[in-house]
Amino acid sequence: MILQTSISEQIQNIVLMMARKYAGDTKNLSSISDLKTMYRRYLKETQGREASDSENLVITDNFEKSSAMAKEFNGEVQSTLDDMGQASIIIIEESIDSGLKRKKVENALEELGLFSSDHYSLLQMIITDIFILPSHGTRGGSSTDGIGLIWANPKETYPLFDVVEFLVHELTHHCMFIDEQRYGHYDYDTILKKENWAESAILKKPRPVDKVLHSIVVSLEIILFRDSVTGHPVKPKVHPPTQMLINQIKTAIKSLQHTIAINENKGQIVLQERAKNILTNVENSIVNF
Template structure:
């Protein structure tokens, strides 16, 4: 959330999570902060594979990483589109090299476009893993992330994606991880009420009724994609996201629908509501340019 939350707030969140592992060590940059962040993840999410190196690992998953992270996900009422079941088979050895090289090019395309974004991405993300997607309910996924695996991104290799497509996909997933981290530091939702269908709202990405945590994520993701396109990414449409104009319309509609809910103060924390207000204000500032 380079725009909605800001780089300083995100780094502050990572620092809060990592602080007890520092033993009073002075930290002057995000590179020095990352080892202690990785220690936090090893302590609190020990199942996920965390590399010993500080650089991002690009790997072809052959052991079923996602299943290990989410062994009991099938009964989760908030997994409304069965994302935890989407990950399919491993790629053959012959296929892996080509896809991993494409991921690296997409990562470079994204991080070379903005220095602050590179600092955030390199701090928060430790591993990007490749594994095929299953088709469920006629839907196939480009990738995903889980709050049970902070810092870990799944990419499916589905579709003939170029580096601009992959760059946006990585930005999309980074935004989820920033929200996961922020929620570790600050309350976001009343989870007991979120799984009730009467508390669902319309997603800004999939344009369907979903649990409110997914809706908030979709709004923030859409906002970050639109603002990145407006500032440092040149494309206005990719294979993984709709046109900026379409994303704008759906994001604004999703914000308005969500914020009009009669019990919104009971469902979302003040911090989360303020993030939606910031997203709406940021989109409003460029709406005339996009919608003309």
């Protein structure tokens, strides 16, 4: 979400999220190192997950470590929010190409640093671990219950540029997770109902509102990243071409606004004010394309 806000606002979100638990301590933060240490402490105490390193991002293809992370990751969803079987999508088995996939992610991370120091720095701040495990089709993901943790399963044939976009994609999810913890985004009693789903900007199918808003925000970040940093690819693999992505965002916004309007007419809340403001920001940005 850097290109939709700023890196300073994203850092502030992390601090304010932690201030709910460590109000006095956050006032004494004096360096990024202090922030990383407190952030890892926060993740351990709120999610029960200990980061692999006290300060640095770790990318692992070690089977035991990855399996343990996958169990935490697979605890993601509850009730109907598990609309696509996310809780069992990772295959817990060793893969002969896991080392190659790890290297591809490492190379993409290095490339991201060359493209955008802000995205690179924020990813190094927010993401503590990336683990490699196979799946029958999905190429990676993130979980609201696993802030700081990314599962990666890139195809060996993916160009490096596409894996860079994957990292930006997942980083944006985590920025949204943190923003939600800080402000609150949804009325879960409302969005759990299937009749309130809307069309995803990425998968182009009805999904729960939280995932639709994420898809809209992630898609815009990819477009802005291409527009201001890398250029617009001709045949991207991970995300659609830019014009297609623009059209899908606009369709998803209309679908989500329809869901919001129907519920507001009944006196029901779908998105909290903060989430509405995020959606409005996307609407204002996408008209420039």
